[in-house]
Amino acid sequence: MNISKLICLLSFVIRLSNAANVTFTNPIxxxxxxxxxxxxxxxxxxxxxxxxxxxxxxxxxxxxxxxxxxxxxxxxxxxxxxxxxxxxxxxxxxxxxxxxxxxxxxxxxxxxxxxxxxxxxxxxxxxxxxxxxxxxxxxxxxxxxxxxxxxxxxxxxxxxxxxxxxxxxxxxxxxxxxxxxxxxxxxxxxxxxxxxxxxxxxxxxxxxxxxxxxxxxxxxxxxxxxxxxxxxxxxxxxxxxxxxxxxxxxxxxxxxxxxxxxxxxxxxxxxxxxxxxxxxxxxxxxxxxxxxxxxxxxxxxxxxxxxxxxxxxxxxxxxxxPLPTENKYVPGDGFWVHEGDEEDFEPGTQIPRQFLFWRPPKESLFEISPAGHPNSLQVLPSRVNLTADSQFEPLEEGMGFISRKQSSSVFRFTVDLEFNPKDADEEAGATVFLTQYQHIDVSIINTRSCSSGELEQRLRFRPEALGKPGVEVPPTRTITTPQAWVGKPIRFTITLDESQTYNFTVAPADRPEEEIWMGSASADIVSGGSGPFHGTLLGVFATSNGGTGKTAAYFSRWRYRPLKQEVEAGTFLPIKE
CATH class of the missing domain: 2.115.10.20 (Glycosyl hydrolase domain; family 43)
Structure with a gap:
């Protein structure tokens, strides 16, 4: 076969391949x-x-x-x-x-x-x-x-x-x-x-x-x-x-x-x-x-x-x-929209490209691998918490919040937190965030004991649904941090299951089998309401809740694993790694 005929044949095969229908799933x-x-x-x-x-x-x-x-x-x-x-x-x-x-x-x-x-x-x-x-x-x-x-x-x-x-x-x-x-x-x-x-x-x-x-x-x-x-x-x-x-x-x-x-x-x-x-x-x-x-x-x-x-x-x-032939060669240092995260915040690296802020950040609140805390993301506390207030000045104050988009119907998100609060109302943790008025948080918070008035480190699960009046909201749940956990990294885990229920647990980072359930909440809380055009973010935060605290929170071993996509009501397909 001469070269010209070979070229014509290859061209025909390519056109035929392009013309053949290929199955794909939404959303892209x-x-x-x-x-x-x-x-x-x-x-x-x-x-x-x-x-x-x-x-x-x-x-x-x-x-x-x-x-x-x-x-x-x-x-x-x-x-x-x-x-x-x-x-x-x-x-x-x-x-x-x-x-x-x-x-x-x-x-x-x-x-x-x-x-x-x-x-x-x-x-x-x-x-x-x-x-x-x-x-x-x-x-x-x-x-x-x-x-x-x-x-x-x-x-x-x-x-x-x-x-x-x-x-x-x-x-x-x-x-x-x-x-x-x-x-x-x-x-x-x-x-x-x-x-x-x-x-x-x-x-x-x-x-x-x-x-x-x-x-x-x-x-x-x-x-x-x-x-x-x-x-x-x-x-x-x-x-x-x-x-x-x-x-x-x-x-x-x-x-x-x-x-x-x-x-x-x-x-x-x-x-x-x-x-x-x-x-x-x-x-x-x-x-x-x-x-x-x-x-x-x-x-x-x-x-x-x-x-x-x-x-x-x-x-x-x-x-x-008639999709084009599969081709994953795309240049640049970006991330794939379907992929998960394995972020260890190594020294010399930058904020990951998939991470997002709510409004432009005050950059001084965030630092990768600060002195004495390698392989961690330092988040300094903002005066405001995730809900903020009418006096909040984003440019001057900033919000101690950083996140990535939820990209799958079923997922597992874990992050380790080293945080030893000193002042009253200091708080740091993980969140499912739709807007300032609709988010579900699990955190470490310093509160005063009702009996002794002494500061006490506690673990808290708290849904916020100001932006969606009438939705059923599970109660806030607060427990005393086990003494053996105090001063050590704590692992926060958030999962979303096929019933569209978020589940929140905590455990010592080095003994995850000691996991404690903190609470569960329907995804209804973070659907619509004050965020009808939005989608959920998964992230971490640190705040003084209006107090004087300045204790830094150190987040490490950030893992987001997308597991399944719902492609029809009740039909979930595994996400290929």
């Missing part, structure tokens, strides 16, 4: 990863890139990379310094503030990420921000943000280049298109286009130029169980836009599907020309009561024939489509 970006926007970039070695929302977590606006749409690795954070967005330091009582839905696009060697910072601090007034990068695997490569004019005070910005070189920014609610100057953020011209099918909250616009039409996809119905994706098109960018007669193109409303709240879509093609849809969804079933990981990113194959409308497969836990 599990855990707190809502409002996805994704692209395929041939120039970067045929790589897919996605971004998701951050709200008050920091670093903010993550970028994910994949070669095969299934294995996703963290590439960078577009907002990785507090001075890029100092408004994130505000002490807002509304936990839904922060960076909302972004759009990611690529053009002429540059990645563009446009997002909105949302706050009610001085009344409703979202700030639209544009960041750019020429290296998606390098935090330092992200420049900006440029602050854009936002005359309608709207959210969910989209970015679109027309064939004539003009650039447009779409915003919601009540979809507007603005011609903009990318270098200054100035709005040059404005069009009111399409407001959906008449349902509430038309938002999340994305504009596509295909087959002589401008297609405008949006979400509507609100990001709850009525959420839907709808689409329209026009021959002119300024309209009029005609809605698809078979809208919505994707939804789970009025169904008993396990994946609910489906919407906020983005569409893109792979190297073989196949079309794909990403959307957000919650694994809650129609009851929409227990979904601790909040809104996650799901994937569906779609067809989009020339001159026609997109047809998208309904979201399920197990699906199939």
């Amino acid at each position: 970006l599990p855990g707190f990863n809502p409002d996805p926007s994704c692209i395929f970039v041939k120039e970067w070695d045929n790589t897919f890139f996605c971004t998701t929302s951050s709200f008050l977590t920091f670093p903010s606006t993550p970028l994910w990379a994949s070669k095969d749409l299934i294995h996703w690795k963290h590439a960078s954070y577009a907002i990785n310094r507090g001075d890029q967005l100092p408004e994130l330091y505000r002490n807002s009582q509304l936990q839904t503030e922060g960076t909302w839905a972004s759009t990611l696009r690529y053009r002429d060697g540059t990645f563009y990420l446009i997002t909105s910072y949302v706050s009610w601090h001085d009344g409703w007034g979202p700030i639209i921000l544009l960041l750019t990068s020429t290296d998606p695997y390098d935090d330092a490569s992200w420049t900006g943000p440029i602050r854009f004019e936002n005359p309608e005070k709207e959210i969910d910005p989209d970015l679109f280049w027309d064939d004539d070189g003009k650039v447009y920014m779409g915003v919601a609610r009540g979809i507007f298109l603005h011609q903009v100057d990318l270098s200054t953020g100035k709005v040059l011209e404005t069009f009111t286009v399409w407001n959906g099918t008449g349902d509430r909250n038309p938002e999340g616009p994305h504009l596509y130029n295909k087959d002589g039409y401008y297609y405008l996809g949006i979400g509507e119905g609100g990001t709850e169980t009525n959420h839907s994706a709808v689409i329209s098109r026009s021959r002119s960018i300024s309209g009029p836009y005609e809605g698809y007669e078979n809208n919505p193109v994707l939804t789970a409303k009025d169904t008993d599907a396990f994946f609910q709240t489906v919407g906020h879509t983005d569409y893109f093609q792979d190297a073989a020309g196949n079309w794909w849809c990403v959307a957000l969804a919650t694994r809650s079933g129609p009851d929409w009561e227990i979904y601790p990981m909040g809104r996650e990113t799901v994937l569906s194959p779609m067809t989009w024939d020339e001159g026609g409308w997109p047809i998208i497969d309904p979201i399920q836990g197990t699906m199939s489509g």
Whole structure:
């Protein structure tokens, strides 16, 4: 066989392989990863890139990379310094503030990420921000943000280049298109286009130029169980836009599907020309009561024939489509979204890339392997605890809290704590955290004995559900720390089982068989409420609870092991290591 025939045969085999449907499971970006926007970039070695929302977590606006749409690795954070967005330091009582839905696009060697910072601090007034990068695997490569004019005070910005070189920014609610100057953020011209099918909250616009039409996809119905994706098109960018007669193109409303709240879509093609849809969804079933990981990113194959409308497969836990060949070679020093943690905080290392703060941190509160405590993460106590108070000043005081996203339906999280509190009310421990008003803690705390008034080191289990009135909350449980444990490392263990119950235990780190159960709590406590857009974080904290204590907490042997994913109601699949 000559070389040319061999090349043709290999090309045919590759196309055939790409065309064959492959089974995959949702979500592709599990855990707190809502409002996805994704692209395929041939120039970067045929790589897919996605971004998701951050709200008050920091670093903010993550970028994910994949070669095969299934294995996703963290590439960078577009907002990785507090001075890029100092408004994130505000002490807002509304936990839904922060960076909302972004759009990611690529053009002429540059990645563009446009997002909105949302706050009610001085009344409703979202700030639209544009960041750019020429290296998606390098935090330092992200420049900006440029602050854009936002005359309608709207959210969910989209970015679109027309064939004539003009650039447009779409915003919601009540979809507007603005011609903009990318270098200054100035709005040059404005069009009111399409407001959906008449349902509430038309938002999340994305504009596509295909087959002589401008297609405008949006979400509507609100990001709850009525959420839907709808689409329209026009021959002119300024309209009029005609809605698809078979809208919505994707939804789970009025169904008993396990994946609910489906919407906020983005569409893109792979190297073989196949079309794909990403959307957000919650694994809650129609009851929409227990979904601790909040809104996650799901994937569906779609067809989009020339001159026609997109047809998208309904979201399920197990699906199939013409996936690219499996490929886990993704550069950079990031982490895989499905993997667990084995962190020993070795001297000379940095805060792990997957760790997150609630708002930009006061960096002096955290140190890896401080003098006298190698292989530990030192957390100094903040004045405020995880709930904080109205006098809290995040920039000056900081919060002694650090975490990672919960990324699996069943898991085991353990961390060792060396903490010998000296003053009253000093506290350190581990937590399942949704917002400041919804978290479940297990800790060591110094309290005064009711009988003698002497300080006494105790172990405490305490759920906080201020953000979800009416939910059933187990009582706080406090026990005296066994004398043999005092002054020695104590292991905190948090597990989540198939019943969606968190279980909290403590044990001496060197004798884990002496484990003591501290309490259990339903994941209902950390679902919705004050964090309807959020997902849970697993972390550690140290606080003086408003007192004068300054005793450091030393955390070591941090282990997070994701065990199973629930892909349909009651169906759990083991996570491969």
